[in-house]
Amino acid sequence: MKNMKSLNIILLLSAGLAFSVQAQQKLSLQEAVALARENNPEIKVSNLEVERSRQQKIISRSLFLPSVNGAAQANHFFQLTPFFGFGSTPGGEGKIPYGRFGGQDQFNAALIASQPLFNPLAYPSVKQSGLREKESQLALQGKQVNTLSLVKQVYLQVLVLDERIKLQQESVTRNQRALQDARSLFIQGKGLRVDTLRAYTSVKNLEPELLKLHYEVETDKLRLKALMGVDSLQTIELTDSLFLTSFEPIPSEEEVYAAAKGSNPDLQVVALQQQITEQQVKIANGSRLPVVSAVGLYQVNSQTRKLDYANAYYPTSSYVGLQVAVPLFTGFSNQAKVKQANIGKEQSALKAKDAYEQLRASVHQVVAGSHESLARLKTTVTVKEAAELSYNIIQYRYKKGVSSRLELTDAELALSTAQSNYLETVYDYLSARIALERIMGRVQ
Numbered sequence: 001m002k003n004m005k006s007l008n009i010i011l012l013l014s015a016g017l018a019f020s021v022q023a024q025q026k027l028s029l030q031e032a033v034a035l036a037r038e039n040n041p042e043i044k045v046s047n048l049e050v051e052r053s054r055q056q057k058i059i060s061r062s063l064f065l066p067s068v069n070g071a072a073q074a075n076h077f078f079q080l081t082p083f084f085g086f087g088s089t090p091g092g093e094g095k096i097p098y099g100r101f102g103g104q105d106q107f108n109a110a111l112i113a114s115q116p117l118f119n120p121l122a123y124p125s126v127k128q129s130g131l132r133e134k135e136s137q138l139a140l141q142g143k144q145v146n147t148l149s150l151v152k153q154v155y156l157q158v159l160v161l162d163e164r165i166k167l168q169q170e171s172v173t174r175n176q177r178a179l180q181d182a183r184s185l186f187i188q189g190k191g192l193r194v195d196t197l198r199a200y201t202s203v204k205n206l207e208p209e210l211l212k213l214h215y216e217v218e219t220d221k222l223r224l225k226a227l228m229g230v231d232s233l234q235t236i237e238l239t240d241s242l243f244l245t246s247f248e249p250i251p252s253e254e255e256v257y258a259a260a261k262g263s264n265p266d267l268q269v270v271a272l273q274q275q276i277t278e279q280q281v282k283i284a285n286g287s288r289l290p291v292v293s294a295v296g297l298y299q300v301n302s303q304t305r306k307l308d309y310a311n312a313y314y315p316t317s318s319y320v321g322l323q324v325a326v327p328l329f330t331g332f333s334n335q336a337k338v339k340q341a342n343i344g345k346e347q348s349a350l351k352a353k354d355a356y357e358q359l360r361a362s363v364h365q366v367v368a369g370s371h372e373s374l375a376r377l378k379t380t381v382t383v384k385e386a387a388e389l390s391y392n393i394i395q396y397r398y399k400k401g402v403s404s405r406l407e408l409t410d411a412e413l414a415l416s417t418a419q420s421n422y423l424e425t426v427y428d429y430l431s432a433r434i435a436l437e438r439i440m441g442r443v444q
Contacts, residue, residue, distance in 0.1 A: 025230075029155050029240045032228055033443070036151045039229025043147055046140040053129070053136040060129040063122035066115040074107045076307075103303035103312075110299040114323070117294055120286030128279035135272050141441070142265035147227065149438040153431060154224045159242040160427045161217045164420065168210045171416045175203045178412075182405065195405055202409070242426055244377075248433070250370045256363045256440060261356075263441035270348075270355045277345040284341040288327060288334045296320040359439075366435050373429040380422045387411075387418035 027035075037043065080100035089097045116122065179199035185191030225232050251259075261267060297319055304312035327334060394411040397403035437443065 025234060026237045026239050028238075029152060032151055032155050032224065032238075033148050035228040035230060036148055037144060040147050040227060041229055043140070043143055044229075046136070046143040050133070050136045050140055053133040057126070057129040057133055060122075060125040063116060063119055063125055066113055068114075069112045070110070071112065072107075072109040075105070077104045077106065080104065103305045105304050105307050105309070107302045107304075107309060107312075108299060110297055113296045115294045116291065117322075118290075118292040120289040120291070121283055124279045124282035124286060128276055128283065131272060131276045131279065135269055135276065138265040138269045138272065142269065145265060145438055145441055145443050148443040149434050151224065151227045152434050154220055154227065155238065155240070156242070156427055156430050156434075158217060158220045158224060158238055159240065160423055161213055161220065162238070163242055163423050165210065165213045165217070167416065167419050167423070168206060168213060171412070172203060172206045172210060174412050175199060175206060178405065178409065179203055191405075198409070199405075242423070242430075244426060244429070247374060247377075247429075250367065250374065250436070253363050253367050256367055256436065257359065259440040259442075260359055260363060264359075264439060265441055267355060267359065270352050273348040274345070274352055277341065277348045281338070281341040281345055284334070284337040287330075287337060290324055290326040293323045293325075294320070295323045362439060366432065366439050370429075370432040370436055373425060373432045377422075377425040377429045380418070380425045384418040384422045387415040391415040 080102055082098040082100055084096045084098040086097065086099060089095075089099065179196070179202075182191055182196040182199040186193060186196050221236060222232055225234060225236065230236075297317075299317050300314050301317070302309060302312045302314045391411040391414070394403050394408050398405070398408045
């Protein structure tokens with residue numbers, strides 16, 4: 001029995017291990033971007049908004065098309081409708097005689113058709129719905145650019161944190177080795193107790209930071225999974241590297257500004273808003289004009305008693321004609337709509353002007369940030385290489401007994417700082433490239 005229980009436990013552990021390995025998903029940056037493009041909830045909402053605007057376009061087009069309605073009604077009268085001017089009731093003393101005629105059960109059915117001939121709201125409504133559809137498509141593109149840029153940003157943050165964990169672990173290992181050496185020298189009587197305490201303090205100061213980095217990685221991976229629209233319990237492993245082998249040329253401010261004006265979806269939406277408000281003004285003005293329609297009716301009537309419709313007559317009537325509807329007074333609402341539309345048009349013009357002014361400042365900031373991060377990156381590469389060389393030299397000298405433990409500790413601290421600064425500048429440079437592509441409306 002004990003062997004069976006042990007075997008079951010081993011099988012369960014093996015199955016759990018196999019499941020965890022199978023559930024782990026390796027992701028490159030491009031794969032993460034592709035998953036977000038397909039599964040991100042906000043992008044899906046924007047896709048639905050595009051479809052919604054298309055349906056609104058169909059609704060607007062119906063203003064040009066005929067409408068056909070069918071109506072039917074069956075009534076049972078307890079007292080028939082009176083007809084004045086003739087009948088069996090006596091007249092006299094100014095009273096008009098009346099009579100009740102027909103059947104107590106009455107039925108009528110009608111087919112009513114209306115074709116707009118002149119509707120001042122039709123064309124601007126269709127035009128506006130088409131612009132709204134284009135606006136929703138641009139909003140979708142903008143959402144994709146912003147979301148996918150954020151995916152790349154978070155992906156890079158996880159890579160930076162992973163590298164910092166490695167560096168921190170290496171630093172902990174070096175300081176632990178230094179602590180062992182200090183203890184050994186202290187036991188041999190060749191070192192001071194203060195050296196051991198200093199080494200011990202250095203090790204313990206590094207451990208909380210290492211734990212903090214692990215928690216930050218978990219948090220950023222949850223953010224990344226939410227952006228990609230995957231299950232939060234899914235284990236992911238990032239496969240791309242943070243290190244660079246080459247530097248792409250940075251475009252000029254004029255090139256970035258021109259690309260942003262032509263390709264940035266958010267700016268295109270601002271420009272499109274002006275056209276939408278112009279059509280809104282036309283719609284508001286059209287609400288004060290008459291509507292002309294061709295109308296037609298075909299009707300069937302019948303009356304009977306005791307619901308005996310099978311033996312009843314079904315006479316028909318029909319007509320065609322023109323109908324003109326003129327808004328004479330609408331409680332000043334039409335005038336207010338016109339003023340409201342003109343205010344909206346003025347607002348959109350001011351927003352567009354402000355957006356282009358803000359774009360100038362944003363482009364300058366992004367391009368300057370790209371140049372600054374590239375300059376720092378080139379500097380930190382040199383500093384990191386120098387710190388590595390210095391640490392190796394001092395470590396060799398320390399092993400030969402030429403350098404002191406304090407010199408080695410200082411060299412280790414300088415190396416850790418240089419490596420950490422290098423990671424930060426790599427992240428800043430790649431983030432600046434992402435911001436550059438984002439403001440130009442691109443996602444690579």
